[in-house]
Amino acid sequence: MSNANGATPLLEFRGVNTHYGAVHILKDVDLAIYPGELVCLLGGNASGKSTTLKTLLGMVTPTTGDVILDGERVNGKPTSYLVERGVTMVPENRRLFKRLTVKENLELGAYLRSDRDGIQSDLERVYSMFPRVKERLNQKSGTLSGGEQQMVAMGRALMSNPRVLLMDEPSMGLAPALVQTNFELIQQIHEEGVAIFMVEQNANMALSIADRGWVLQTGRVVLDDSAEALLANPELRASYLGDGNR
């Protein structure tokens, strides 16, 4: 497996297998995310992308294999344990608490933290990244536009002060212009030094900003390479990067 920074992985899958009842979902999956890098996991429907995320967050326990965070085996630990240690996710379709205000949504992102000063400075960081969010702090988040909601969702995730941010289908359900903005936001967060693990169907867009990527097919990693190599891969071009996708 390639190692971008010559460091030890922050979050790692070692030979992970998962089952829902008798159905075998992930098959011997190996992944490694290094500090500060931007990687993506590509795959079609039912390829096991969501299960990968759920396993990374402790919502699904692997039947065999290990999930390793910072050298510690975290199989079967509750989600809160992982969130406390710097793993967090921006869910598909944002999933804001629509009846709560923008401010409350952001504060919930910092639910497990008790360092008031740190929370305050992270709030300021979110405001400076997304000035429009600051204008809407006391509004119910359900009343925001799609793009603003995306900013709040990312802000909420950043409020837990993550070391690795998981993104579930960031381009799903957004207008094309917003998809572009969204990927710019992701890069912006990446530049702050947060490692990003992005799960996407929009392979072109994802690979254009990612360092490395994996391709998942029916629960198995079939390709594992640098983003440039994947973009040039004829097999991948045929299945994901067809001209219709441009």
Next chain:
Amino acid sequence: MTSAMRHKAAPRTGVDWFLFFLRGLLLGLVTVGLGAFVLQQIDPANPVTEWLNPGASRLSWDAAQGLIVSGLSQGAMYGLIALGYSMVYGVLGFINFAHGEVFMVGAMTGMITANKLDHGGLWESNFVLAILIAVAVSVVCSTLTAVVMERVAYRPLRGAPRLIPLITSIGVSFFIQNTSAVLLGPGAKNYPRLPEGLSDRIGIGPLEIEGKKLLVLVVAAASMSALWYLVERTKTGKAMRAVAEDKEIASLMGIDVDRTIVTTFAVGGAMAGVAGILWGILFGSVTEFTGFLPGIKAFSAAVVGGIGNLGGAMAGGLTLGSSESLAPQLILEPLGVTGHTQLKDAVAFLVLIFVLLVRPTGLFGERLSSEDRT
């Protein structure tokens, strides 16, 4: 919000006509009744009143304010109980029909404590301290009942279809009623006599309020404010609202969903405990079935206000309490309905039906999108 608006294109079905007819009937009853009341107030000897309700007399201000105050104090109690229904519905999406029994446990344990304090002499020598102790004991016992109920009966059913915990809650309700009958014996048990001063009337603005009813209103208002503060202004409250909206994402934030659900039951139980002791102060006695009717009415109040909405639960309680206290005198009596004071309960449920007919989401409820309902 009429059916005509909702079914702009679709032709009305038989059911729509039936509902339309029902709405008209209830509105008509209210209008005619109020009209007859106004006529009767102007001159009890007018021909309409002579025909509808011979021998009628004007409703005096003294009697009217009595009705208003007892309606409000009863309604405040319904509101306190309704909060528990509404909060549990908010986080778990099912109606905990055993919540009326949590209220009854509060009234029962309050009765036991009050009698013990009465024997000890504290009830008479220092009533304020005694009532505080009784409130504390009721609140603790009701809270424990609600928490144990959640742990034993509902948590194992998490993830089951909603009908299952609903039916279970009816079973829990019977279980608690019968446990109380076995432990304390069936039948009515009395609270000790209240100090003389509490029956005096205290003037507030245009109203003269009996001391104990004022006590009920003040305690209810204080509890509701405390609850509002908890839910809207604290981290725990924020977690509760987050869990109510989206459990999966709440746990992604690191919120312990199970613990938050327990907290919700506990807070609802505490409110029911307060209501229980207020019931004791107001009516002076309690039986193992005390929880049933107030429980059902509080549930109605929660629905009237818009279930899941805390402000709505309080408003629904006050609406229901005032209606059942005032409507018999204002609407039924002028129409010459016999035994109108005994129709209180019927009025309460008619209010429920009426609100559901006119505004199915309740007074303050939001329409749930199909996405939210799943």
